[in-house]
Amino acid sequence: MMAFTNLTNRKISVLGGGWLGYPLAQELKAFGADVNIATRSKQRLDTYNQLTGFLVDIENLTDDVNAFLNSDVLVVNITNKNIAAFKALIDKIEDSPIKQVIFISSTSVYPDNNSVISESDGLELIEHPLYQIESLFKQSDAFVTTIIRFSGLIGYERHPGRFFRNGKVIKNAQAKVNLIHRDDCLPIICQVINDDIWSEDFNVCSDTHPNKKEFYTYAAQSLGVTPAACEPTDVVAFKVIDNNKIKHRLNYRFIYPDVMAIDFSQDLC
Numbered sequence: 001m002m003a004f005t006n007l008t009n010r011k012i013s014v015l016g017g018g019w020l021g022y023p024l025a026q027e028l029k030a031f032g033a034d035v036n037i038a039t040r041s042k043q044r045l046d047t048y049n050q051l052t053g054f055l056v057d058i059e060n061l062t063d064d065v066n067a068f069l070n071s072d073v074l075v076v077n078i079t080n081k082n083i084a085a086f087k088a089l090i091d092k093i094e095d096s097p098i099k100q101v102i103f104i105s106s107t108s109v110y111p112d113n114n115s116v117i118s119e120s121d122g123l124e125l126i127e128h129p130l131y132q133i134e135s136l137f138k139q140s141d142a143f144v145t146t147i148i149r150f151s152g153l154i155g156y157e158r159h160p161g162r163f164f165r166n167g168k169v170i171k172n173a174q175a176k177v178n179l180i181h182r183d184d185c186l187p188i189i190c191q192v193i194n195d196d197i198w199s200e201d202f203n204v205c206s207d208t209h210p211n212k213k214e215f216y217t218y219a220a221q222s223l224g225v226t227p228a229a230c231e232p233t234d235v236v237a238f239k240v241i242d243n244n245k246i247k248h249r250l251n252y253r254f255i256y257p258d259v260m261a262i263d264f265s266q267d268l269c
Contacts, residue, residue, distance in 0.1 A: 004194040008032030016077035058085040069096035077104040081129040094142035101145040118242035144198040151205035155182035161219035164228035173230035175238035176209040181256040205241040207257040222264035
């Protein structure tokens, strides 16, 4: 496990306490950070042990958000794409002690243009709601924001061998996959905070890009189930996410660089 010594006593708030946010908060806590975590679910809130939990819904902000935002760093990790709600949240952040923000986004902001895409290419889809929300955070003068764009998330409860069940077929089966394991997501977020890497955009994706048929057949076989059928098509639309910036800027070595070498039969995913 990497040692993040600059996280000790940092006050960090994590908005979104599910599949990614909860283990992230636990990781930050393990490195000595003072962690707030927020969720919309009262049931989920009751499961947060040794963390300071809050109920926060950005579409219905209450005074609880002010206490939640009493931190130095905010990690925003929610699936909501309500732009008006994010504007209201940003107003609250600007009135808080928060000075650094990580916004967890997605490489879905890029088009399927059958090419390799890096952060410097300027190919983001301006109509994509995630890109518009990214821009709102970056436009604020009250804090600095680093955007982390994750590719398809796999690991633990998100076992790719289960993605195509109940007769679902694989569409665009010859398209390249862009995937990232949660065990790589967590240390990357921690390192950005630890090293104070702000006002950056990062694509986060494993090194390898097999096609959908190859990868999902491999993942299904790891479960001992019949691989999904592929929808026949002569049209292939894809993108390949370039991860060189995150590797060079953070000097990061992926735990799972090759998605075809992950042992999905183990209780990892």
